[in-house]
Amino acid sequence: MKQILLLPAFQEFIRVSTKGKRRTASGKRLTQGTVQQYQVVLQYLQSFETTLPQAIRIQLLYRQTQRQFQQEANYWKKIKLALEQYLRKQHNCLDVYIAAVFKVLKTFFNYLRKEKGLPVGEFHRQFRLPSYQYQPVLIDTFQLQRLIHDHNFRNSLQKHLAESLDLFVVGCLVGLRYIDLINLKKTSLSVRNDQYYLQVLTQKTGTQVNIPLPGYAVEIIDRLKQKRTAYLFKRISNTNFNLHLKQMMELAGYTYSVPKMRYSQGRLTEIKTKEGNSFRFCDHISSHTMRRTAITNLLVLGVPEMVVRKISGHAAGSKEFYRYISLAQDYTNRHLTDAYDKLLKTA
Numbered sequence: 001m002k003q004i005l006l007l008p009a010f011q012e013f014i015r016v017s018t019k020g021k022r023r024t025a026s027g028k029r030l031t032q033g034t035v036q037q038y039q040v041v042l043q044y045l046q047s048f049e050t051t052l053p054q055a056i057r058i059q060l061l062y063r064q065t066q067r068q069f070q071q072e073a074n075y076w077k078k079i080k081l082a083l084e085q086y087l088r089k090q091h092n093c094l095d096v097y098i099a100a101v102f103k104v105l106k107t108f109f110n111y112l113r114k115e116k117g118l119p120v121g122e123f124h125r126q127f128r129l130p131s132y133q134y135q136p137v138l139i140d141t142f143q144l145q146r147l148i149h150d151h152n153f154r155n156s157l158q159k160h161l162a163e164s165l166d167l168f169v170v171g172c173l174v175g176l177r178y179i180d181l182i183n184l185k186k187t188s189l190s191v192r193n194d195q196y197y198l199q200v201l202t203q204k205t206g207t208q209v210n211i212p213l214p215g216y217a218v219e220i221i222d223r224l225k226q227k228r229t230a231y232l233f234k235r236i237s238n239t240n241f242n243l244h245l246k247q248m249m250e251l252a253g254y255t256y257s258v259p260k261m262r263y264s265q266g267r268l269t270e271i272k273t274k275e276g277n278s279f280r281f282c283d284h285i286s287s288h289t290m291r292r293t294a295i296t297n298l299l300v301l302g303v304p305e306m307v308v309r310k311i312s313g314h315a316a317g318s319k320e321f322y323r324y325i326s327l328a329q330d331y332t333n334r335h336l337t338d339a340y341d342k343l344l345k346t347a
């Protein structure tokens with residue numbers, strides 16, 4: 001039977017994805033972030049293959065007997081289990097990360113089948129792990145109100161932290177991904193009938209979004225607006241921005257314990273810091289917290305799902321968006337429970 005080697009085929013998969021020859025179902029070029037994910041998986045596969053007696057091969061099953069079919073099924077079962085153990089032991093990967101690696105591999109095999117027309121079978125369906133949902137850390141409405149209106153706290157911060165706080169507040173209001181927020185230009189800001197809007201073409205989905213801005217958001221934008229560039233905000237790396245957010249939240253006093261729980265080999269396990277301590281609330285905050293906070297708070301405040309989805313750029317029926325709906329419901333239920341507890345204590 002004919003066969004091809006996995007690594008050269010995967011490198012070709014990355015090449016056509018990078019050059020735009022392979023695109024999304026809607027015809028858009030794959031984002032740089034998606035290609036980077038493929039490259040990371042390639043590095044894992046290259047290092048994993050060095051632990052094996054032979055290079056990983058893919059049989060082309062133009063015609064096969066039942067025995068040959070079973071041999072291939074067993075081969076890929078062994079590869080899947082070996083790769084899973086390798087990622088756990090050598091790279092300390094958790095279930096959710098291994099599942100992401102497997103998802104890329106399934107995408108690669110579907111490319112071979114559907115776009116290259118190669119009879120590689122469907123053994124790649126074995127590359128799966130149970131799907132788990134984690135409760136992300138959000139800034140609730142009371143915390144956000146403090147960050148917006150506590151001018152004494154803002155004035156106590158060093159300049160770079162105060163600027164990051166301002167940018168964070170804007171992000172928590174408009175729900176943009178960090179890359180879209182930091183790439184906003186002055187031409188993105190418009191005024192119609194005394195109402196300010198942000199006009200945004202999101203990088204990930206290519207969706208055109210017009211977001212109305214409250215007055216205090218406009219004040220922040222005016223304060224942060226760059227004079228000598230076309231961009232609204234100072235250019236800052238996502239890494240540095242995340243560091244600023246954690247420092248700022250720590251100074252705000254949000255240091256209470258919020259354990260980081262993840263699944264490892266199907267068991268819920270607490271992930272500790274390098275020092276062996278539990279994570280604090282401030283340790284969880286990152287640039288993506290802005291988007292989660294904006295979408296969830298809008299839903300909690302009663303903004304219709306269709307309106308929130310338009311602002312966030314999610315497609316109709318998006319699984320990710322319905323996760324936010326679930327988060328908003330959980331958040332509302334927790335606050336109702338707290339209110340009931342207070343009523344009972346008062347009684």
